[in-house]
Amino acid sequence: MSTVSSTIPEAKPNYLTSDFSIKSWLLTTDHKRIGILYLISISLMFLLGGILAGLIRLELLTPTGDVFQPENYNKIFTMHGVVMIFFFLIPSIPATLGNFLIPLMIGARDLAFPRINLLSWYIYLVGGVLTLSAMALGGVDTGWTFYTPYSSTYSNTYVMLTALGVFVSGFSSILTGLNFIVTIHRMRAPGLTWFRLPLFVWGHYATSLIMILGTPVVAVTILLVALERGLRIGFFDPALGGDPVLFQHLFWFYSHPAVYIMILPGMGVQSELIAAMSRKKVFGYEVVAISSVAIAVIGFLVWGHHMFVSSQSWYAGLVFSFLSFLVAVPSAIKVFNWTATLYRGSNAFLTPMLYAYGFIGLFTIGGLTGLFLSAMGLDVHMHDTYFVVAHFHYVMVGGAIMAFLGGLHFWWPKMTGRMYYEPLARLSAVLIFVGFNLTFFPQFILGYLGMPRRYHAYPEEFQVLNVLSTAGATVLAIGYLFPATYLLYSLFKGEKAPANPWNAKGLEWEQAPSPPPTFNFDHTPEVHEPAYAYAPEKEKEVVHS
Amino acid sequence: MGSIPFLPPSASSVSGEVDAFYFFMVAVTAFFSLLVFGLVVFMAVKYRRKSDQDQPRAILGSVPLEIVWTAIPFLIGMVMFGWSAKIFFTIMTPPEDAIEMYATGKQWMWKIQHRNGKREINELHVPVGQAIKLKMTSEDVIHSFFVPAFRTKMDVLPGRYTTTWFRPTKVGKYHLFCTEYCGTKHSGMIGWVYVMQPEDYQKWLQGDSGEGTLAQRGEKLFNELGCANCHRTDGKGRGPSLVGVAGEMVELERGAKVLADEEYLRESILNPQAKLVAGYQGIMPVFQGLVSEDQLLQLIEYLKSIGKTQKAPAAKPAAPASRTAATAATVQGKGL
Ligand SMILES: [Cu+2]
Numbered sequence: 001m002s003t004v005s006s007t008i009p010e011a012k013p014n015y016l017t018s019d020f021s022i023k024s025w026l027l028t029t030d031h032k033r034i035g036i037l038y039l040i041s042i043s044l045m046f047l048l049g050g051i052l053a054g055l056i057r058l059e060l061l062t063p064t065g066d067v068f069q070p071e072n073y074n075k076i077f078t079m080h081g082v083v084m085i086f087f088f089l090i091p092s093i094p095a096t097l098g099n100f101l102i103p104l105m106i107g108a109r110d111l112a113f114p115r116i117n118l119l120s121w122y123i124y125l126v127g128g129v130l131t132l133s134a135m136a137l138g139g140v141d142t143g144w145t146f147y148t149p150y151s152s153t154y155s156n157t158y159v160m161l162t163a164l165g166v167f168v169s170g171f172s173s174i175l176t177g178l179n180f181i182v183t184i185h186r187m188r189a190p191g192l193t194w195f196r197l198p199l200f201v202w203g204h205y206a207t208s209l210i211m212i213l214g215t216p217v218v219a220v221t222i223l224l225v226a227l228e229r230g231l232r233i234g235f236f237d238p239a240l241g242g243d244p245v246l247f248q249h250l251f252w253f254y255s256h257p258a259v260y261i262m263i264l265p266g267m268g269v270q271s272e273l274i275a276a277m278s279r280k281k282v283f284g285y286e287v288v289a290i291s292s293v294a295i296a297v298i299g300f301l302v303w304g305h306h307m308f309v310s311s312q313s314w315y316a317g318l319v320f321s322f323l324s325f326l327v328a329v330p331s332a333i334k335v336f337n338w339t340a341t342l343y344r345g346s347n348a349f350l351t352p353m354l355y356a357y358g359f360i361g362l363f364t365i366g367g368l369t370g371l372f373l374s375a376m377g378l379d380v381h382m383h384d385t386y387f388v389v390a391h392f393h394y395v396m397v398g399g400a401i402m403a404f405l406g407g408l409h410f411w412w413p414k415m416t417g418r419m420y421y422e423p424l425a426r427l428s429a430v431l432i433f434v435g436f437n438l439t440f441f442p443q444f445i446l447g448y449l450g451m452p453r454r455y456h457a458y459p460e461e462f463q464v465l466n467v468l469s470t471a472g473a474t475v476l477a478i479g480y481l482f483p484a485t486y487l488l489y490s491l492f493k494g495e496k497a498p499a500n501p502w503n504a505k506g507l508e509w510e511q512a513p514s515p516p517p518t519f520n521f522d523h524t525p526e527v528h529e530p531a532y533a534y535a536p537e538k539e540k541e542v543v544h545s
Numbered sequence: 546m547g548s549i550p551f552l553p554p555s556a557s558s559v560s561g562e563v564d565a566f567y568f569f570m571v572a573v574t575a576f577f578s579l580l581v582f583g584l585v586v587f588m589a590v591k592y593r594r595k596s597d598q599d600q601p602r603a604i605l606g607s608v609p610l611e612i613v614w615t616a617i618p619f620l621i622g623m624v625m626f627g628w629s630a631k632i633f634f635t636i637m638t639p640p641e642d643a644i645e646m647y648a649t650g651k652q653w654m655w656k657i658q659h660r661n662g663k664r665e666i667n668e669l670h671v672p673v674g675q676a677i678k679l680k681m682t683s684e685d686v687i688h689s690f691f692v693p694a695f696r697t698k699m700d701v702l703p704g705r706y707t708t709t710w711f712r713p714t715k716v717g718k719y720h721l722f723c724t725e726y727c728g729t730k731h732s733g734m735i736g737w738v739y740v741m742q743p744e745d746y747q748k749w750l751q752g753d754s755g756e757g758t759l760a761q762r763g764e765k766l767f768n769e770l771g772c773a774n775c776h777r778t779d780g781k782g783r784g785p786s787l788v789g790v791a792g793e794m795v796e797l798e799r800g801a802k803v804l805a806d807e808e809y810l811r812e813s814i815l816n817p818q819a820k821l822v823a824g825y826q827g828i829m830p831v832f833q834g835l836v837s838e839d840q841l842l843q844l845i846e847y848l849k850s851i852g853k854t855q856k857a858p859a860a861k862p863a864a865p866a867s868r869t870a871a872t873a874a875t876v877q878g879k880g881l
């Protein structure tokens with residue numbers, strides 16, 4: 001091709017344009033490309049899990065089980081849980097935004113182990129394919145909790161294949177966690193001390209601790225179920241000399257901390273959004289940072305709050321209840337600090353901020369209703385009812401997904417080099433918020449009324465609230481379809497994004513173009529100021545109440 | 546369809562306090578939620594961005610504020626913790642005067658046995674005002690016994706006994722749900738609890754109770770299964786006499802001692818080799834898989850009827866004030 005001298009000189013290639021071949025994507029070790037690969041995979045999983053959720057709400061529109069056979073309904077809610085938790089929520093923020101942003105935020109060229117990073121994506125894929133093939137072959141009906149001896153002895157569905165998929169995908173989160181920890185310890189830019197790190201990085205550090213300490217336990221637990229199911233070695237089934245409650249201890253030892261794997265990165269995103277959108281340093285920065293680690297640590301000691309009526313010792317229950325109230329404190333502290341950050345800020349009504357406001361609202365409700373369930377005497381009544389379902393959806397969907405969407409919008413220009421259409425984005429943020437509340441708020445009431453979870457059919461007096469919930473789910477689904485369309489559209493037609501469209505602080509905005517080149521920075525950045533140094537140094541003041 | 550209810554019927558001695566605690570929780574959490582929402586909305590509007598050039602001053606933080614909003618949630622949390630723990634112990638500790646009944650969970654039904662031998666499926670009839678203690682087990686997977694109107698729930702496990710109790714306070718018909726997911730027809734594992742006037746209950750109880758009391762049925766089984774061949778009442782059989790064993794301390798080989806409660810009796814029948822009685826050989830056949838959970842309960846009920854526990858509905862210290870009576874009281878008081 002002949003070059004024409006009059007053409008504008010091509011901009012330097014970025015990580016997206018450096019090589020267009022499929023091979024360059026599938027063998028990439030660039031953390032940003034791996035983040036994108038993850039983003040595509042988890043979005044598909046979210047779509048699948050969302051469709052399954054829609055089917056659940058469809059069945060529950062009427063009291064009788066008239067849409068699906070009971071065995072199919074059970075498979076639907078099981079697959080909804082498995083897909084959403086293990087294949088969407090756990091990898092969601094860390095593997096996409098975390099992967100993409102941590103090196104950029106700390107001024108590194110890549111993660112510490114780029115090839116292991118790619119490996120973790122392939123492991124995730126293998127796990128996903130195994131689990132999805134179990135679904136295609138006929139599904140699994142144990143609930144995502146796999147309680148024994150139902151899962152180990154009684155269920156005639158594809159328990160082993162599903163569990164194998166979960167087992168395998170666990171290694172991808174172990175590797176991701178390991179990679180983050182090493183990267184954050186070893187690869188920070190000169191001058192970037194721990195207390196200058198963005199809170200997003202703190203959140204991911206705490207998350208990574210849980211990933212590498214907790215995930216092996218669930219892997220071992222799944223292995224034990226497999227041994228019992230396959231070889232009839234008794235661990236959990238009393239008929240084989242096992243103890244069914246032991247399974248619950250092992251399972252929740254991982255799965256309670258796992259809810260923090262899902263929410264801590266979201267809290268990290270939240271801090272970034274609030275700071276950038278209010279142009280202020282997060283109030284009580286150190287406290288917010290340390291509280292992430294506190295949550296990760298105490299979070300390992302509260303698993304028994306899922307087992308108050310399981311025949312667990314009352315005194316163990318007492319300790320678990322106490323610690324559950326304790327772990328709520330750092331979360332409350334975070335909420336207060338985010339709120340205080342807004343004080344005298346320059347709070348923009350932009351889409352990322354709308355998600356951040358939504359996050360505060362929904363996470364506050366999710367967190368506070370957790371107290372109802374930590375309270376032993378009340379949990380006896382509420383355990384395994386729709387109250388629990390509502391509570392954890394407020395935390396997981398209202399918290400984690402709102403943060404994920406907020407973060408996705410916020411860093412979209414950085415990741416893709418394009419701006420999305422703002423009015424539509426705002427509208428969809430509002431739709432999602434309204435739809436979400438309409439879906440899940442009625443479930444709190446249903447729970448106190450006593451409607452058990454995982455019921456295919458229910459007594460008639462519960463119908464009105466279920467109809468409301470299904471109506472909300474419809475609005476929510478429409479809300480989710482919006483970003484799926486306008487974000488994709490922006491890839492082709494969106495306005496070109498400048499390096500720093502929000503005028504935000506942070507190395508990823510100030511030192512790297514949008515989208516960044518393969519190795520992020522031309523030369524290693526040096527850091528001379530704290531995180532979120534929006535206001536000039538001399539104007540800083542400390543308020544005292 | 547109809548209007549939206551907000552509370553389930555309140556029909557047990559604990560439901561009032563659970564509701565009171567619930568209202569307390571709703572009030573406290575609603576207050577804090579509204580406080581936070583109010584502040585967020587207020588500041589979102591008041592301090593909204595007015596121009597792209599806005600650069601607010603930094604406010605780094607405040608130690609006193611951090612202390613306040615750490616201490617307040619913690620202290621409030623401790624109040625919630627203390628009160629709810631107290632309620633929990635009330636819900637879990639059966640009172641002395643509770644009468645016993647048995648429930649067996651099975652995919653996908655509830656089987657109830659009354660001590661006089663009356664049996665029912667997916668229904669439970671109880672007299673109003675009387676504390677009822679349910680001893681529960683499962684024949685297969687884990688189930689959970691939940692009566693929303695009583696605000697009580699307890700998991701029902703295979704291979705062991707769990708206990709729940711309640712004192713119904715209002716005559717009526719209430720939902721019974723299984724709340725631990727247990728397979729295909731989990732949502733069909735439901736039934737009704739009928740709370741009746743004591744006279745009606747007595748009448749109901751007397752009607753067609755089948756083949757005698759639970760203990761009588763247990764005795765029949767005891768003979769049919771050949772237990773009586775080894776366990777002779779005169780103590781001259783190949784196994785120990787079982788008269789006066791239930792509720793007593795049993796000496797095992799190598800000098801260990803164990804209380805002969807339901808759990809122990811159950812294990813001694815299903816898997817005798819697990820704990821051998823001092824001075825005896827492990828010759829008793831294994832009955833695991835040969836007797837159903839219902840039959841086991843009958844056998845145990847029989848053993849209790851010839852045991853030291855001498856179960857009157859209330860283990861009143863009016864019985865001979867021996868070491869045994871004291872043991873019996875602890876057995877009853879603690880539950881299993
Ligand atoms: Cu938990």
Ligand SMILES: [Cu+2]
Pocket residue numbers: 650653687688689723724725726727731734
């Ligand atoms: Cu059940």
